Amino acid sequence: MKKIISLAEAGRLITDSSSIMVGGFLRCGTPARLIDEILKNTAGNLTLIANDTCVPEHDRGKLIVNKRVKKVIAAHIGTNPETGKQFNAGELEVELVPMGTLVERIRAGGAGLGGVLTPTGIGTTVAENKKVVEIDGRKFLFEKPLKADFALIYGTKADKFGNVFLSGTTRNFNTVMATAAETVIVEPEELCDEPLHPDEITIPGIFVDYVAV
Amino acid sequence: MKKIISLAEAGRLITDSSSIMVGGFLRCGTPARLIDEILKNTAGNLTLIANDTCVPEHDRGKLIVNKRVKKVIAAHIGTNPETGKQFNAGELEVELVPMGTLVERIRAGGAGLGGVLTPTGIGTTVAENKKVVEIDGRKFLFEKPLKADFALIYGTKADKFGNVFLSGTTRNFNTVMATAAETVIVEPEELCDEPLHPDEITIPGIFVDYVAV
Amino acid sequence: MELTKEQCREIIAKRVAKEFNEGDVITLGIGLPTEVANYIPHNLHVIFQSENGLLGVGHRDLSADGSSKVTNAGGIAVTTKPGAAFFDSLTSFTMIRGGHVDATVLGALQVDEQGNLANWIIPGKFVPGMGGAMDLVVGAKRVIIAMEHTNKGEPRIVKRCTLPLTAAGEVDLIVTERAVIEVTSQGLLLKEINPLFSLDEVIASTGAHLIVPDSLQNLVA
Amino acid sequence: MELTKEQCREIIAKRVAKEFNEGDVITLGIGLPTEVANYIPHNLHVIFQSENGLLGVGHRDLSADGSSKVTNAGGIAVTTKPGAAFFDSLTSFTMIRGGHVDATVLGALQVDEQGNLANWIIPGKFVPGMGGAMDLVVGAKRVIIAMEHTNKGEPRIVKRCTLPLTAAGEVDLIVTERAVIEVTSQGLLLKEINPLFSLDEVIASTGAHLIVPDSLQNLVA
Numbered sequence: 014m015k016k017i018i019s020l021a022e023a024g025r026l027i028t029d030s031s032s033i034m035v036g037g038f039l040r041c042g043t044p045a046r047l048i049d050e051i052l053k054n055t056a057g058n059l060t061l062i063a064n065d066t067c068v069p070e071h072d073r074g075k076l077i078v079n080k081r082v083k084k085v086i087a088a089h090i091g092t093n094p095e096t097g098k099q100f101n102a103g104e105l106e107v108e109l110v111p112m113g114t115l116v117e118r119i120r121a122g123g124a125g126l127g128g129v130l131t132p133t134g135i136g137t138t139v140a141e142n143k144k145v146v147e148i149d150g151r152k153f154l155f156e157k158p159l160k161a162d163f164a165l166i167y168g169t170k171a172d173k174f175g176n177v178f179l180s181g182t183t184r185n186f187n188t189v190m191a192t193a194a195e196t197v198i199v200e201p202e203e204l205c206d207e208p209l210h211p212d213e214i215t216i217p218g219i220f221v222d223y224v225a226v
Numbered sequence: 227m228k229k230i231i232s233l234a235e236a237g238r239l240i241t242d243s244s245s246i247m248v249g250g251f252l253r254c255g256t257p258a259r260l261i262d263e264i265l266k267n268t269a270g271n272l273t274l275i276a277n278d279t280c281v282p283e284h285d286r287g288k289l290i291v292n293k294r295v296k297k298v299i300a301a302h303i304g305t306n307p308e309t310g311k312q313f314n315a316g317e318l319e320v321e322l323v324p325m326g327t328l329v330e331r332i333r334a335g336g337a338g339l340g341g342v343l344t345p346t347g348i349g350t351t352v353a354e355n356k357k358v359v360e361i362d363g364r365k366f367l368f369e370k371p372l373k374a375d376f377a378l379i380y381g382t383k384a385d386k387f388g389n390v391f392l393s394g395t396t397r398n399f400n401t402v403m404a405t406a407a408e409t410v411i412v413e414p415e416e417l418c419d420e421p422l423h424p425d426e427i428t429i430p431g432i433f434v435d436y437v438a439v
Numbered sequence: 440m441e442l443t444k445e446q447c448r449e450i451i452a453k454r455v456a457k458e459f460n461e462g463d464v465i466t467l468g469i470g471l472p473t474e475v476a477n478y479i480p481h482n483l484h485v486i487f488q489s490e491n492g493l494l495g496v497g498h499r500d501l502s503a504d505g506s507s508k509v510t511n512a513g514g515i516a517v518t519t520k521p522g523a524a525f526f527d528s529l530t531s532f533t534m535i536r537g538g539h540v541d542a543t544v545l546g547a548l549q550v551d552e553q554g555n556l557a558n559w560i561i562p563g564k565f566v567p568g569m570g571g572a573m574d575l576v577v578g579a580k581r582v583i584i585a586m587e588h589t590n591k592g593e594p595r596i597v598k599r600c601t602l603p604l605t606a607a608g609e610v611d612l613i614v615t616e617r618a619v620i621e622v623t624s625q626g627l628l629l630k631e632i633n634p635l636f637s638l639d640e641v642i643a644s645t646g647a648h649l650i651v652p653d654s655l656q657n658l659v660a
Numbered sequence: 661m662e663l664t665k666e667q668c669r670e671i672i673a674k675r676v677a678k679e680f681n682e683g684d685v686i687t688l689g690i691g692l693p694t695e696v697a698n699y700i701p702h703n704l705h706v707i708f709q710s711e712n713g714l715l716g717v718g719h720r721d722l723s724a725d726g727s728s729k730v731t732n733a734g735g736i737a738v739t740t741k742p743g744a745a746f747f748d749s750l751t752s753f754t755m756i757r758g759g760h761v762d763a764t765v766l767g768a769l770q771v772d773e774q775g776n777l778a779n780w781i782i783p784g785k786f787v788p789g790m791g792g793a794m795d796l797v798v799g800a801k802r803v804i805i806a807m808e809h810t811n812k813g814e815p816r817i818v819k820r821c822t823l824p825l826t827a828a829g830e831v832d833l834i835v836t837e838r839a840v841i842e843v844t845s846q847g848l849l850l851k852e853i854n855p856l857f858s859l860d861e862v863i864a865s866t867g868a869h870l871i872v873p874d875s876l877q878n879l880v881a
Contacts, residue, residue: 038491038528039514040505064528065568091567092514101565109566112490113532113574117339120529125757125799126330127343127359127366133536133574136555136607146340148370153340157361169508174716174743180425181508182492184527192754208743212393213426215527217715217745219685219707219760251712251749252735253726277749278789304788305735314786322787325711326753326795333750338536338578346757346795349776349828382729387495387522394729395713397748405533421522428748430494430524432464432486432539 015175023225024050042183121158123192164194171201175218228388236438237263255396336405377407384414388431495523557602588615594646716744764800778823809836815867
């Protein structure tokens with residue numbers, strides 16, 4: 014059985030200077046209520062790892078607006094003008110990573126691999142100061158694994174064993190982030206009394222530490 | 227729409243000296259009827275990439291017994307004594323790969339990555355003649371991607387778009403092999419008239435070339 | 440000949456829409472490339488892949504609100520076509536980087552004679568991030584650039600990109616309102632020209648050498 | 661003291677079964693390690709992971725035939741426990757290699773003072789393959805070796821493995837019918853001894869130096 018905790022308790026787990034991975038692609042499949050709980054507390058200096066920084070009014074976008082983040086690692090920040098503003102003002106560090114590289118780096122962290130060898134970014138500024146490896150006549154960029162203190166995961170349904178089902182395009186980064194953090198917290202839309210059917214599980218409970226409701 | 231073909235037609239696609247990936251973990255989740263079709267034809271000198279060589283009486287095990295295979299790449303061959311016998315007689319080449327490395331090498335092939343950096347095999351004979359890379363003080367083995375001419379995939383259900391659902395522990399290597407071959411053939415237990423629900427798809431149809439019934 | 444921005448976009452989107460084969464899997468970039476979907480011939484079945492995790496993108500779902508569970512890569516709620524599949528970002532980029540997407544259509548700031556593409560950084564301007572574009576350009580079997588021929592008269596097709604690259608040597612075809620140009624190992628091959636423009640006009644508005652074949656086709660949008 | 665093979669296996673399996681904590685995820689190797697599942701205390705909830713793609717392995721499913729869709733890594737049809745999950749080999753080894761499995765129990769041919777493990781090749785004999793063992797030993801948080809203390813009188817716990825390694829320096833604990841031994845940076849620390857054997861007997865049947873602490877516990881199976 015996984016520890017079922019309240020959203021408030023979950024929010025308090027995130028402390029100053031934590032690194033947090035947050036699932037979601039813009040507003041789709043993102044643990045919005047967990048973010049709101051973080052905002053009720055004082056945790057700042059966070060490192061935010063996410064596909065994007067959403068929009069200023071929603072979930073992880075609000076972490077930026079409220080200046081809780083010191084560094085962003087993301088593939089896209091264009092939908093949240095506040096991210097660019099703070100970056101330009103020197104208040105926020107931003108590491109832009111190609112989306113396919115970001116997801117592979119997180120997977121490497123979660124799967125115990127030493128890194129990623131990707132053709133993406135070769136010949137671009139993304140390759141600057143990185144090792145380029147030639148394999149069978151083609152160039153690949155070595156990219157490092159990514160891990161985090163916390164992963165905040167959205168679930169369409171979850172059970173008490175921590176198993177998660179994700180519907181539609183809500184899967185996005187949630188599945189892979191659930192493997193790559195020290196503490197994984199799921200915010201399900203629905204907590205089911207009965208266990209999910211083993212065939213319909215998107216994230217096996219083994220990866221999940223807390224279900225926050 | 228994917229080309230729906232007969233099992234017999236599918237079997238004839240496999241020609242001499244092809245490399246074939248075959249899904250399945252022992253007898254579970256393996257395209258047994260496709261193998262039988264190969265055996266009805268003359269294709270030999272095959273390179274077989276699979277988790278194991280099953281047992282002599284079943285599916286890919288029969289390919290070994292019938293001497294259709296010149297090389298095996300697998301994690302385990304112990305359940306098919308014929309594999310060891312042919313290997314000892316110098317009739318069959320065998321490359322043993324740790325299971326987790328095998329699945330990652332196939333994934334790298336399918337996902338366009340340059341290879342795998344794994345801690346598995348460091349300090350063992352598996353590391354012989356391979357590049358060892360030190361990353362942040364830990365040693366990782368560089369392993370090459372694997373691709374094949376054909377992937378023979380089991381499906382519990384499939385639809386006409388090539389989408390596949392896999393039940394129970396039949397997923398095993400089927401999901402990843404479907405990404406890593408030039409031509410991917412699925413043998414479903416059931417071909418559904420209606421499309422599968424997008425949420426219940428284990429292998430998206432984009433990876434599948436033929437559904438054989 | 441002066442065309443409005445809207446006319447340019449329509450010509451480009453319509454022409455790109457003719458580039459596909461039955462069953463092709465296509466990922467469209469945001470902006471102009473998205474409009475290509477509106478002009479696919481009705482008897483041609485292609486499948487649109489959305490990098491956020493959807494194969495079989497339908498049309499905009501006007502009944503959905505901001506909390507929709509099925510969106511495209513722009514965050515817009517969409518419907519799905521029969522045979523659609525949902526998947527995670529890992530699988531999405533296995534498709535994209537692994538060569539399982541037949542074609543991608545992207546916009547550009549600059550494209551050059553070597554097929555280099557620059558479409559993500561304008562120096563001095565805010566950089567929104569490359570998103571999935573770098574993976575798409577490297578991984579898709581065919582990279583089609585859909586863009587207006589010039590930027591306020593300034594050539595976008597150049598000898599050598601001066602802006603930071605998105606990917607090196609990956610562009611296959613350039614479609615503008617004036618011409619269709621193929622990137623070959625010999626250089627940029629002019630394939631079609633919009634009869635609204637003269638050959639001289641096209642050459643003059645292009646910052647790179649164009650190989651002009653004897654049999655130049657009309658660009659039919 | 662002479663124990664039968666069955667007695668040895670029962671002592672070892674029972675003793676290993678006490679090594680787990682509530683909620684632990686455990687992957688058992690084939691052979692003797694599999695028997696550990698039979699002795700887990702009833703009030704302790706642990707989850708068995710099977711490398712072929714199952715979390716929450718139940719017992720042997722006697723109602724199933726050879727075509728069962730739910731098997732363990734030995735190909736045996738099994739039932740599932742409430743909360744079970746199915747997944748593919750990729751996810752299975754993400755769990756295993758990524759450090760998400762709390763403990764693995766494996767057999768051994770040799771283990772040495774540095775925690776090196778040899779359990780997959782006997783020179784001159786047929787090599788069945790390492791299966792998932794190399795990944796398990798490298799990836800599981802805790803590696804427990806469950807084996808008979810000697811092989812027909814020949815020590816299995818040695819100074820330095822002479823057989824080809826499965827993994828280097830990954831073993832944490834060795835449980836035999838005679839003793840429980842921890843692998844430490846100082847060497848092999850004798851923790852418990854089966855009262856059926858004298859300390860001299862244990863030392864004599866071990867091919868490596870054993871650190872013997874003042875407070876030596878009884879091995880209670």
